[in-house]
Each structure stands twice: as structure tokens, then as C-alpha cells.
Amino acid sequence: MGNEKHDLMAANLLRGNTGILVLAILRTGAAHGYAIASEIAKRSENALSFKQGTLYPLLHELERDGFITSEWQIVEGERPRRVYTLTESGSKELSERLELWNSFNQAMTQVIGGTPDEQT
């Protein structure tokens, strides 16, 4: 598959699911935007890529919806950073989204049929 087509398909699959990635990462601990982006790249082994600037509108919307909170953290000798923390309602939202994701994933696998090895 050509690189461009692959990138477009990957971007379409990622769109709408980045929220669940952010909430899942914040579940393990508070983090700033760059740490979240790095963690997504690390855990996915660079399979999930996106323009990193697009993370911040998502973070602001999640904060507006009450799923995360943020505060400035001052570290001596460094620039201030905005650190995001998962809230209780964010944790509930994550559980609901994960349940939905798992059902979707299972349904897709059943329709496509077989194990990943048999599919190729």
C-alpha cells in the first residue's frame, strides 16, 4: 500500500479516538502535553502519528467537559509547563469509552474473521 494512502487511512482511524488515548495516558499519572504526545508515540511504537499541535485543542475540550483539570507547574530554570490530571468523571468517561472500544474491536474482528495471523 502506498505511503500516502496508508497515512490517510491511519489518520481517519485515529480521528475521533485520540480522546481515549489521552485519557488512558493520564490514567497512569499527570502529564503535560509534550509528555502525552511522546507517550502515545512510545506505546504505539510510532504507529500512531499526528500533528502534535492538534493535541492541545483536544486537551482544552476535555478540560472544558470536566474530564481533566490543568495547572501551571513552575520548575526552576525551566519554562512553566501546563500539567493535566484526570478527574473522577474523566475516569468514568474513560471506562465507558474503553467498553465501547472493546465491543467495536470485537465486532470488527468477528466480521473480518479469524485471528490476526489468519487474516494476512
Added chain:
Amino acid sequence: MNKPNLLYLTETKREDEVEPNDLFDHYLDCLVVGWMGIVPPEQRRRWKEETRFHLDRLKEDLERSGMTQRDAAKEAIHQYGNPAEMSQILLASYFRKKEEGKWVKRFGYGNIIAFSTFAALQIVCLAVFQLRVLLPSESALNYAVNPVIFHSVFPDSVPVPEFSVLYSLSLVVALISPLVAGTMIGKKVMTQTAKAIINGLLPCLLYTLVAGLLLLPSREVLLFGLIQVVWWIPSSISVALAVAWATKNAAIRKEAEGIAL
């Protein structure tokens, strides 16, 4: 003279003279310029600081992987995203409310504002046309000139201009409506204003043209459609852009006065 780098460099410096900080400063300037007069200063400062921190960290990691300072800065900007695009995306998220109606979520705030404004004015215009059709006609004094004299100069197929109150009112309403719409939309939709107007007016225009074709041989609705294409589109866009520009400038001046005090 060295060819200027198209990626956010000022044209006054050669490429090898540009420091990574200059690149980041220029990037942030491009990011912020679209928010002036729309987003409050505290919010702008927050977005700017977060972006700067992110770019610095990304650059450090890229340098650790072996890139030079300048290349790492350019790559960091590339990975972060085009500043014009990122600026618009942040603005769009700023306007998204927590409790948004399903239509706003689906079609966008600006498009919904524009469409509802034009639809309301279109209903008013068509109501006035309809009133003119339904009310009993006035006397022969309706005509601006004597039809016999008029047709001695113009062919019979050309309609004699009317002078009735309702005809004048329908023309005035059709001509003033886009100015009113432009003013209302310009105050509420300060980004991508022209796009919102085109998106909002298009369904109204399609409705008018289809209705006009169905009502032939009566040509008035088609004439209204023509007025919408030739007058409504350019005038509403011009007025809306002027009002949005004036509103933003007033907000910037107010902000500057607040800082000076």
C-alpha cells in the same frame, strides 16, 4: 542574496543567520496573530506558553537524536504543524461550547449563524412578495409612468415599472437584507467569515432558484434569486468582513488601553 526559506523565516536574515529561537518566535507570532481581538489575552498567553514549551522539548529530543540545533527547530515546527492551520483549529475549539446543539456540532457554529440569519431574512423578503401578490391590487396609479407612453419607447414584453408601496418595499427589503445579515454575522462570526456566509447562503439560494423555476412564467422569484447571486453574496461578505475587522480592532484597542492603564 540568499533565497529566503519559506518556512517562517523573516526575509531580512539569511538562512544561516537565523537562530532556532527566531524560528520559534516567528512561529508563535504567526500562531497568535489570528487570535487578536477574538481570544482574551490570558487565554492567548496560555496557548503561546504551552506551544513554546512543547516546541522546546521537541527540539531538545531531536537534538539528542543527532540533529543540529537549526534542523531540530525546523523539524519540531514541522511535527507541530502549520501555524495558520493550528491557529484555526485552536480557534474552532475555543468557540465550541460544552453544551452544543447537535446542528452546531454537525455543521459548525459560523455556518449555523449565517444560515439562520439568511433564512430569516429570506422569509421576510418572500413574505413581502407574497403579500404583494395576495392583497388586492391598487389603482392604475401603481405605475411610475403611463404604460402607453412607456411602451412607445420600450417593447411590449418589457414590464412597466411599478410604484406601489408593496413593490417598493419588496425591493428595499431585498436590497437592505444582505447589509443587515452582514452586520449580524460579522459581529458573531469573526473567523472564516466569508466561508460561513457562502455556506449559509447557498441553501437559501438553491431554494430560491428551484422555487423560481417552478413558479415560471412568473419571474419575480427568479429575479429575487438573481438579486441574491449578484447583490446578496458580495455585499454581505463585504459588510461582514468590515464589521468583523472593526470589532476585532475595537477589542485590540480596548486591550491596549487596559494594559496602558
